[in-house]
Amino acid sequence: MVVSIIGIGLIGGSLALSLRETGLAHHIIGLDHNPQNLAQALALGLINESTHDLAEAVDRADLVVVAVPMDAMLTVLPQVLDAATDRQVVIDVGSTKELLLRQVAGHANRARFVAVHPMAGTEHSGPEAAVPKLFEGKTLVVCDAAASAPDALARVEAVFRRLAMQLTYMSAAAHDLHAAYVSHISHISSFALALTVLQKEQSEQQIFALASGGFESTVRLAKSSPAMWVPIFRQNRDNVLDVVDEHLRQLQHLRDLLADGNDAGLYEQIEQANRIRKILK
Amino acid sequence: MVVSIIGIGLIGGSLALSLRETGLAHHIIGLDHNPQNLAQALALGLINESTHDLAEAVDRADLVVVAVPMDAMLTVLPQVLDAATDRQVVIDVGSTKELLLRQVAGHANRARFVAVHPMAGTEHSGPEAAVPKLFEGKTLVVCDAAASAPDALARVEAVFRRLAMQLTYMSAAAHDLHAAYVSHISHISSFALALTVLQKEQSEQQIFALASGGFESTVRLAKSSPAMWVPIFRQNRDNVLDVVDEHLRQLQHLRDLLADGNDAGLYEQIEQANRIRKILK
Numbered sequence: 001m002v003v004s005i006i007g008i009g010l011i012g013g014s015l016a017l018s019l020r021e022t023g024l025a026h027h028i029i030g031l032d033h034n035p036q037n038l039a040q041a042l043a044l045g046l047i048n049e050s051t052h053d054l055a056e057a058v059d060r061a062d063l064v065v066v067a068v069p070m071d072a073m074l075t076v077l078p079q080v081l082d083a084a085t086d087r088q089v090v091i092d093v094g095s096t097k098e099l100l101l102r103q104v105a106g107h108a109n110r111a112r113f114v115a116v117h118p119m120a121g122t123e124h125s126g127p128e129a130a131v132p133k134l135f136e137g138k139t140l141v142v143c144d145a146a147a148s149a150p151d152a153l154a155r156v157e158a159v160f161r162r163l164a165m166q167l168t169y170m171s172a173a174a175h176d177l178h179a180a181y182v183s184h185i186s187h188i189s190s191f192a193l194a195l196t197v198l199q200k201e202q203s204e205q206q207i208f209a210l211a212s213g214g215f216e217s218t219v220r221l222a223k224s225s226p227a228m229w230v231p232i233f234r235q236n237r238d239n240v241l242d243v244v245d246e247h248l249r250q251l252q253h254l255r256d257l258l259a260d261g262n263d264a265g266l267y268e269q270i271e272q273a274n275r276i277r278k279i280l281k
Numbered sequence: 282m283v284v285s286i287i288g289i290g291l292i293g294g295s296l297a298l299s300l301r302e303t304g305l306a307h308h309i310i311g312l313d314h315n316p317q318n319l320a321q322a323l324a325l326g327l328i329n330e331s332t333h334d335l336a337e338a339v340d341r342a343d344l345v346v347v348a349v350p351m352d353a354m355l356t357v358l359p360q361v362l363d364a365a366t367d368r369q370v371v372i373d374v375g376s377t378k379e380l381l382l383r384q385v386a387g388h389a390n391r392a393r394f395v396a397v398h399p400m401a402g403t404e405h406s407g408p409e410a411a412v413p414k415l416f417e418g419k420t421l422v423v424c425d426a427a428a429s430a431p432d433a434l435a436r437v438e439a440v441f442r443r444l445a446m447q448l449t450y451m452s453a454a455a456h457d458l459h460a461a462y463v464s465h466i467s468h469i470s471s472f473a474l475a476l477t478v479l480q481k482e483q484s485e486q487q488i489f490a491l492a493s494g495g496f497e498s499t500v501r502l503a504k505s506s507p508a509m510w511v512p513i514f515r516q517n518r519d520n521v522l523d524v525v526d527e528h529l530r531q532l533q534h535l536r537d538l539l540a541d542g543n544d545a546g547l548y549e550q551i552e553q554a555n556r557i558r559k560i561l562k
Binding site: 119120122123138166168178181185186188191196198199201206208209212214215217218223224229230234237240241242243247251252254258259261267269270272273275277279280 | 400401402403404420422447449459462464466467469471472473474475478479480482487489491492494495496497499500501504505506507508510511514515521523524525526527529531532533536539540547548551552553554556557560561
């Protein structure tokens with residue numbers, strides 16, 4: 001099939017690699033508002049050709065993937081749907097869904113659109129960050145599936161099953177709530193941790209020398225791009241605020257137990273936190 | 282050389298593997314207050330023999346490694362020094378130093394002791410968590426080196442250089458301050474994050490399904506043992522409280538920017554946090 005990828009960064013680029021590797025796509029057209037990204041995507045062989053013509057990219061495709069940051073998504077996805085016909089299936093791969101689905105709810109071509117969120121990524125961005133097999137074994141959330149045409153949904157399900165993803169279905173509202181818990185809060189916490197250490201630790205050389213694997217893994221996400229994350233936090237603000245507030249309470253509680261010399265209380269809280277072992281591997 | 286390892290868990294066990302692999306140790310004696318750990322260490326081949334006699338373990342060794350949790354360390358290290366002579370070199374591998382070094386400051390055999398902290402570890406514990414090459418390429422902090430006899434210091438430096446560690450020297454006070462920044466706060470933050478998610482996310486199945494690599498890396502440290510970490514937090518309380526308070530401020534600041542819809546401010550903070558890129562790889 002012919003696939004057009006609008007926004008050829010980490011996710012769009014990795015999807016291009018997987019679609020080609022599995023033989024699902026025999027021709028990939030790339031479009032990106034950033035000409036450097038587009039040239040790089042061509043040079044890296046992520047796409048077969050580039051274009052600046054959105055209508056043409058949609059018209060020639062069987063599958064259109066919209067993989068732009070969430071602020072651009074709100075305007076690009078409706079433009080893509082404007083250009084779509086019954087021959088195309090359109091997906092987004094965005095990290096928030098409620099606002100986006102409200103945005104396209106009344107669109108004449110809404111049924112050609114399937115909202116998905118592959119729960120996979122890295123802290124890097126741009127086409128050079130694309131990696132093969134990024135999605136393998138990961139979860140794909142399909143949102144508000146009943147609003148998509150059965151043939152469109154079936155095609156998208158077949159594609160992502162072929163990429164070895166596990167599919168799970170939920171409403172846009174449920175998705176945004178869960179995403180706040182298991183993804184967005186990790187980023188907020190990591191940004192705050194990086195700021196803390198950069199603020200307190202004057203000697204950057206010491207951070208470099210002493211930072212062990214534990215520190216690196218907790219601050220890894222702090223390398224993530226603000227252009228991607230600010231729109232996500234904005235669009236999922238209420239959920240993210242709820243979770244941040246709970247995180248502040250938990251952190252303050254640990255702090256108070258430590259300040260009070262309440263070792264038994266601290267021990268018990270850490271044992272509680274250890275329950276995450278049972279859930280993650 | 283003959284090495285006695287007091288406390289044969291993740292660090293003691295990993296050190297045993299490295300000392301044997303490099304040929305530095307031809308015989309390793311293990312001692313652990315937990316008989317199960319000791320039996321396991323023998324079964325795993327981490328040690329050649331086990332003993333319950335501390336004085337004998339010290340007497341027969343060229344190098345004595347004390348790798349017990351920091352609460353036990355305060356009593357075990359003085360006992361080891363009591364049994365030591367000029368033939369032995371004694372090291373601890375503990376995560377906090379100020380209190381410990383104060384504890385042994387006046388000891389008759391203080392000069393036989395070299396305080397080191399290998400900046401390496403995992404979230405697992407016990408002898409079965411021991412891994413080869415845990416220390417390779419990592420940093421070893423040597424504390425208050427001037428209080429050790431030149432021959433003892435030289436032997437310890439030779440051992441850890443042979444394990445391909447980079448040596449760095451600082452006072453116990455400087456060590457504890459830096460360790461609070463780059464290690465202890467990561468653990469506090471990760472424990473709080475795990476508690477947050479376990480609290481808010483009722484459906485453990487959803488966490489499991491949706492958690493992607495980012496979440497797993499930020500909460501990985503939350504699997505760490507309270508028996509190890511409570512004594513570290515207690516012994517480094519003032520530094521840890523300072524850093525936790527700064528972390529709370531940073532988190533609250535990000536929260537307020539989000540609540541206020543101050544996207545420009547949020548963007549700028551995330552760009553600041555991105556500076557961690559320059560420091561970590």
